[in-house]
């Protein structure tokens with residue numbers, strides 16, 4: 295059975311989830327356009343892959359990037375920078391108006407399982423792990439940035455079909471199965487499973503305006 299071909303604009307394509315995401319999308323016959331700081335990090339050569347060199351911190355022609363795009367996804371992260379400022383949120387504030395101008399509707403933002411949902415606290419055990427493990431790993435800034443993105447999307451982008459995946463990630467192991475969306479349960483999953491989940495989530499209308507976790511259904 296044939297299916298229509300879509301174009302995915304990817305931010306964070308050289309990252310641990312992003313690389314898998316690009317492969318998953320290309321393998322399913324779609325096109326990928328990715329803004330990357332270091333194109334040489336991508337070892338995939340494919341006629342449907344277009345790499346554009348640039349950093350989200352100062353890339354100006356976002357409207358050009360969005361031309362002909364169906365889906366936009368961010369798997370961005372720069373923990374050092376995010377300790378100092380909400381770089382992702384600043385970028386998303388430029389991206390969303392450009393999406394409006396280019397009539398691109400759908401956006402997936404990958405956050406983390408320790409990122410707070412909008413105006414809610416984490417369950418106690420997760421809060422405790424965040425104040426210990428996450429804090430000592432130097433990742434509090436990353437979650438603060440992710441939370442700023444969620445706040446912006448909820449409060450200022452109701453017209454965009456955004457969705458946030460609060461992912462639990464751990465490493466480059468082989469797939470452990472299929473992740474399912476959940477408001478309360480989350481599994482620690484390898485990057486390949488998060489990438490595959492992101493790919494399916496983008497086409498899932500019921501995920502619009504959610505910021506859910508993902509887990510392996512027993």
Ligand SMILES: NC(=O)c1ccc[n+]([C@@H]2O[C@H](COP(=O)([O-])OP(=O)(O)OC[C@H]3O[C@@H](n4cnc5c(N)ncnc54)[C@H](OP(=O)(O)O)[C@@H]3O)[C@@H](O)[C@H]2O)c1
Pocket residue numbers: 305306307308309310311312329330331332335348349350351369370371372404405406407436440460461462463464
């Ligand atoms: N890793 C985890 O354990 C984990 C767990 C839960 C949730 N998350 C969430 O998932 C997100 C992605 O995680 P990951 O581990 O897949 O990411 P990652 O391996 O840290 O990769 C981050 C990606 O963002 C890109 N990037 C950073 N700053 C950029 C800039 N200014 N311009 C363009 N690209 C930029 C990096 O490019 P370069 O290659 O040039 O650096 C890289 O491609 C994280 O931000 C976090 O919120 C991660």
